[in-house]
Amino acid sequence: MSSQSDGGGSDTPEGVDLAEGIDHQVAMVMDLNKCIGCQTCTIACKTNWTEGGGRDYMYWNNVETRPGSGYPKDWEEMGGGWKSEEHAERQPGQLPEKEEYGRAWEFNHEQIFYEGSDEPLRPMDGAEWGPNWDEDQGAGEYPNSYYFYLPRICNHCTHPSCVEACPRSALYKREEDGIVLVDQDRCRGYRYCVEGCPYKKVYYNSVTKNSEKCIFCYPRIEGEGPEGEVRAPSCAEDCPPQLRLVGFLDDEDGPIYKLVNEYEVAVRLHPEYRTEPNVYYIPPFAPPQHSERGESLDSERIPRNYLEELFGPEVNEALNTIERERAKVERGEESEVMDLLTTENPAKQYRLEVFDEE
Amino acid sequence: MTMKPKELTLAAALAVALVATTVAVPALVEARPAYAVPVHEGGEDASFASPGSQDWDAAPAATLHMSSAESGLPNASSTSVEQVDLQAVTTDERLYLKLSWADATRDTSTSDVREFADAVAVQLPVNESARPPIAMGGASNRVNVWFWRADGTSQELLAGGAGSTTPLDDTVSNASRYENGTWEVVLSRDLESSATNRTAIPDDRDLDVAVAVWNGSNGERSGVKAASSWHYLALGGGPQGPPYELLLWAVAGAAIVVTTLVTVEGVRRTRGES
Numbered sequence: 001m002s003s004q005s006d007g008g009g010s011d012t013p014e015g016v017d018l019a020e021g022i023d024h025q026v027a028m029v030m031d032l033n034k035c036i037g038c039q040t041c042t043i044a045c046k047t048n049w050t051e052g053g054g055r056d057y058m059y060w061n062n063v064e065t066r067p068g069s070g071y072p073k074d075w076e077e078m079g080g081g082w083k084s085e086e087h088a089e090r091q092p093g094q095l096p097e098k099e100e101y102g103r104a105w106e107f108n109h110e111q112i113f114y115e116g117s118d119e120p121l122r123p124m125d126g127a128e129w130g131p132n133w134d135e136d137q138g139a140g141e142y143p144n145s146y147y148f149y150l151p152r153i154c155n156h157c158t159h160p161s162c163v164e165a166c167p168r169s170a171l172y173k174r175e176e177d178g179i180v181l182v183d184q185d186r187c188r189g190y191r192y193c194v195e196g197c198p199y200k201k202v203y204y205n206s207v208t209k210n211s212e213k214c215i216f217c218y219p220r221i222e223g224e225g226p227e228g229e230v231r232a233p234s235c236a237e238d239c240p241p242q243l244r245l246v247g248f249l250d251d252e253d254g255p256i257y258k259l260v261n262e263y264e265v266a267v268r269l270h271p272e273y274r275t276e277p278n279v280y281y282i283p284p285f286a287p288p289q290h291s292e293r294g295e296s297l298d299s300e301r302i303p304r305n306y307l308e309e310l311f312g313p314e315v316n317e318a319l320n321t322i323e324r325e326r327a328k329v330e331r332g333e334e335s336e337v338m339d340l341l342t343t344e345n346p347a348k349q350y351r352l353e354v355f356d357e358e
Numbered sequence: 359m360t361m362k363p364k365e366l367t368l369a370a371a372l373a374v375a376l377v378a379t380t381v382a383v384p385a386l387v388e389a390r391p392a393y394a395v396p397v398h399e400g401g402e403d404a405s406f407a408s409p410g411s412q413d414w415d416a417a418p419a420a421t422l423h424m425s426s427a428e429s430g431l432p433n434a435s436s437t438s439v440e441q442v443d444l445q446a447v448t449t450d451e452r453l454y455l456k457l458s459w460a461d462a463t464r465d466t467s468t469s470d471v472r473e474f475a476d477a478v479a480v481q482l483p484v485n486e487s488a489r490p491p492i493a494m495g496g497a498s499n500r501v502n503v504w505f506w507r508a509d510g511t512s513q514e515l516l517a518g519g520a521g522s523t524t525p526l527d528d529t530v531s532n533a534s535r536y537e538n539g540t541w542e543v544v545l546s547r548d549l550e551s552s553a554t555n556r557t558a559i560p561d562d563r564d565l566d567v568a569v570a571v572w573n574g575s576n577g578e579r580s581g582v583k584a585a586s587s588w589h590y591l592a593l594g595g596g597p598q599g600p601p602y603e604l605l606l607w608a609v610a611g612a613a614i615v616v617t618t619l620v621t622v623e624g625v626r627r628t629r630g631e632s
Contacts, residue, residue, distance in 0.1 A: 092432055095472045167431060167580050168521040188523070190580040192431065194471065206469040209511075 013252040015261045017276070018178070019158045024355050025178035026216055027249040027256045028236065029266045030151055031282040031341055034243035037135070037149040039063055041235035041244075045153075048217070048234055054207025056104035060214035061235045062131050063151045067139040067306060070150075071131040072096040072200055080161055080198030081273030087159045091273075093195035095204075102130030139306075143292065146301045148284040150310075151243075153235060154201040154214035155269070155277030156180045162213075165196025170211075177248070178278065179216045187211055198273040221352055232350040242344070247351035249278060254351040255340045256280070263337050264314070265321050271312040282322070282341065283307055283315050393589040395420040395567060400447040406454040409535050409542035414456055419443040422569050422586040427493065429520065429581025437584040439571040442478070446591050453559050453591075454546040455480055455504070457569060464536045465574030466508040474574035477507040478543050479583075481568040482557045484516070489566050492588055494520045502557040504530045504545045508574065514547075516555045520581060528553055563594035 012018055018025050045061035064070040072078075073096075080093030105123035112121055138147025156173075160180050163171040170186035171193055173179070182193070182202070189209040193202040202213045217225075217233035225231030236244035247254035249261075259266040259280070266280035286301040307315045325337040343349060398417035405411045422444055426437040438461075445456040457478050465476045483490050484500045494517040495501035503515040503523060512532040515523040528551070534543040549559050559565060570585040572578040 097472060098470050101471075167429065168523075188580070189468065191471065192580070195432070204471040206471070209468060 012250050013257060013261065016250045016257070017158060018250060019173055021175060022173055022178045023176050025158065025249040025278055026156065026221070027247065027260070027278040027280065029245040029256055029259050029280045029282065031243045032148055032150065032284040033282060034241040035063065035149040035151055036241055037063055037065065038240060041151055041239050044234040044238035049215070054205035055212065057098070057101045058203040058212065059131055061151065061153045063149050064132050065135050065137060065147050066150045066310070067147065068134040068137060072100040073129060074100070075200040076270070078200060080196050081275050082159065082161055085274060087274065090161050090164060090196060091198070093198065095191060095194055096200060099129055102133065143294070144289045144301055146286055148286070148302070152199065152201070153279060154180060155199060155275065155279045156216055158276035158278060159274065161275050162193035162197040162202050165192040167192060177221070179218055180213070181215060182211050182213055184210055198270065198275065230352050232352060236350065242349065245349050248354060251351060251354045254354065255348060258336065259340060263321060265318045265337055267311045267314045267318050269310060271314070281311065283311055283319055394592045395444050395446050395589050397446045397448055397592050400449040406447050406449070407531070407544060407546065408533050409456055409544045414445060417445040417447050419445045420589065422589060424571060424584035424586055427570065427581055427583050427585040431581050433577060434582050436576070437578055437582065438573045438576050439584040442569050442571055442586065444569060448549065448593070451548055452546050453549055454544055456542065456544045458540055458542045459571055460540050461573055462539050463573065463575040468509045474577060474579045475507045475509040476541060476574045477505065477572040478541070479570045480504040480545060481570070483566050484555055484557055486560065486565055489588060492568060494522065500555065506532050506534065506543050506545060508534070526553070526556060528556060560593055564590040565593050567591050
């Protein structure tokens with residue numbers, strides 16, 4: 001059950017449910033309309049945290065094409081999460097296969113760069129599936145095919161089923177900011193967390209024999225970023241189109257609270273898993289459908305029921321609100337929603353020091 | 359009165375069979391209390407570090423019956439191993455435990471996200487004055503766990519309840535082999551240890567012991583395990599069957615023989631064959 005924390009309880013804004021015992025909750029909003037699928041976030045994360053040491057196959061941050069199978073392949077069919085809003089009984093989950101993640105391929109760099117081969121650069125063998133393998137495939141028929149990109153990290157859920165799944169309490173939510181972490185000393189590699197996470201964002205490291213996951217770049221948040229400064233997670237800061245906003249869900253003056261709670265334009269991925277993610281998405285708009293002759297039709301290109309499958313029924317009101325706000329701007333009126341979504345001021349995108357004085 | 363030679367032979371054979379049975383049965387059923395694990399005193403020249411050593415043949419085995427431990431974890435009741443044979447040997451310096459159990463699958467890898475390795479653990483109380491709760495002991499009554507896993511992991515752990523295992527600095531020695539669908543694992547430790555939180559192995563009284571096994575390819579790990587109830591290593595000597603049990607069995611055997619002969623004679627007389 002949701003309950004307000006002792007630490008920030010009295011000041012917690014209306015409509016914000018913090019996990020029990022949590023002072024504040026970090027959160028992220030990703031604007032899917034800006035994602036160009038360049039994977040810079042993926043590489044930023046990988047070079048920071050998952051290079052080698054049993055982590056080759058892990059992408060704590062990945063970007064997958066939608067509609068598509070995702071990473072790991074068909075993760076939405078693997079169970080996990082909660083059976084009801086009471087968060088009393090977990091939905092059984094399963095472990096992905098190695099092939100469903102995709103292997104870390106060896107490439108023919110040696111032959112091309114040093115042996116004079118004129119072969120194209122490519123994986124040497126076994127490349128049959130990998131992250132974003134179905135890139136840009138999408139769905140629909142010409143001229144109305146469609147796709148969009150979905151960047152995913154750990155959702156640092158308010159009711160994390162990975163934490164509940166661990167028989168050793170090796171996973172926990174940090175009191176100060178609700179980041180979900182795996183205590184590497186407690187973990188014994190049982191992988192119940194991997195089964196239990198419905199987003200498949202906990203990974204097993206077969207070298208350390210422990211499970212590992214996105215840490216929301218907590219050292220950067222704590223002031224150990226470049227030049228010893230407080231910085232947002234590198235997936236956010238390194239994003240070329242700057243599609244991510246980072247802050248605290250319970251910071252009433254911050255962009256997250258406004259987009260999620262006040263205007264309700266940022267929605268959760270698969271709310272039916274009931275883990276209450278703290279990563280939110282601005283749903284994607286696409287050009288309307290076209291006729292064979294290239295005329296715009298009054299019909300949405302991305303089927304609304306597909307977006308509902310991903311983001312729940314709340315996506316409808318979110319899309320309607322954004323449409324109204326865009327119309328306001330087109331008429332020359334003010335729109336705080338559009339200001340928040342189009343700001344180029346890093347101080348407005350990333351608000352991470354707001355509770356530092358506590 | 360004359361017994362026909364044929365009848366006489368039959369009665370004699372019956373009597374011999376009964377005597378043989380009465381003598382053999384106690385040995386077959388291991389004449390000792392139900393939860394005792396006999397401790398064999400290994401000679402100076404004997405070697406027990408390897409499960410294949412012939413010296414193990416001299417150590418009697420206790421068969422521990424295993425059942426799925428209660429853990430609340432998914433598939434907790436579907437464990438596959440039903441019994442483990444436990445042999446115990448002390449030498450002047452070390453305690454050796456050999457665990458043998460049938461497992462049709464030899465699972466030694468933990469290198470894929472879906473792979474779990476076979477494993478076995480021995481649980482001993484840290485302080486043997488009171489018997490700890492069977493499920494990994496309790497907060498005020500902790501246990502040592504000797505843990506071996508087929509991927510090469512070997513650890514000595516301290517636990518005070520489910521989910522609390524913590525590695526100790528010391529580690530048990532281990533050796534294993536898998537033959538004909540059976541795992542044989544030898545775990546051993548020095549008898550003497552002054553380390554805190556480490557079981558002090560007594561030489562004058564019994565020591566509680568319990569065993570757990572995991573079948574990796576059945577997804578068994580953590581609390582999903584086949585576990586025994588508490589048994590004890592008979593380190594304290596005491597009644598272990600012979601000689602008084604042998605005496606009782608001998609008296610019983612003689613009584614059965616006499617009864618049989620009397621009955622045969624009675625039947626013969628009743629038929630008026632005298």
